[in-house]
Amino acid sequence: MTNAEKGKNQPKRSEIAEAVRELADSAVKKADVTCRAARLRVAAGRLYRRLNRQYRELGIAVYRLCRHDVGDAEEIAAKTVQIDETIHRLKTVEQRINEVLGLISCPVCGSLNKIKDPCCTNCGTLLAVTDSETEENETDYNTF
Numbered sequence: 001m002t003n004a005e006k007g008k009n010q011p012k013r014s015e016i017a018e019a020v021r022e023l024a025d026s027a028v029k030k031a032d033v034t035c036r037a038a039r040l041r042v043a044a045g046r047l048y049r050r051l052n053r054q055y056r057e058l059g060i061a062v063y064r065l066c067r068h069d070v071g072d073a074e075e076i077a078a079k080t081v082q083i084d085e086t087i088h089r090l091k092t093v094e095q096r097i098n099e100v101l102g103l104i105s106c107p108v109c110g111s112l113n114k115i116k117d118p119c120c121t122n123c124g125t126l127l128a129v130t131d132s133e134t135e136e137n138e139t140d141y142n143t144f
């Protein structure tokens with residue numbers, strides 16, 4: 001067998017180089033997704049701690065009002081508005097985490113599905129994705 005015959009069934013160097021490049025690109029993309037999801041999880045953790053603190057402060061305010069008649073209903077109403085804002089931000093961050101990971105939450109049962117699934121794998125609900133939901137937006141992690 002000549003050297004030319006030996007090399008006939010083996011991939012060319014350029015094919016190997018291309019395959020290695022594709023693998024490297026794929027690894028970079030996966031690392032980017034992991035990194036973006038991790039940053040968002042840190043932001044979500046911050047919001048959970050803030051929510052915890054806000055609930056505690058609300059509880060103290062309610063207790064003081066009931067027990068000692070200190071404070072007022074307006075203060076308590078303001079604290080509940082703050083809690084609602086934090087919950088809204090938290091939901092936004094959780095939704096972004098799912099988007100970054102290519103997941104979508106079923107509007108009926110809440111199960112996570114792959115973003116390309118036409119229907120929920122748990123309950124069968126049609127998962128319609130609008131154009132605005134598929135757009136890639138850069139997230140400013142410091143706004144959460």
Ligand SMILES: [Zn+2]
Nearest residue numbers: 106109120123
């Ligand atoms: Zn479902």
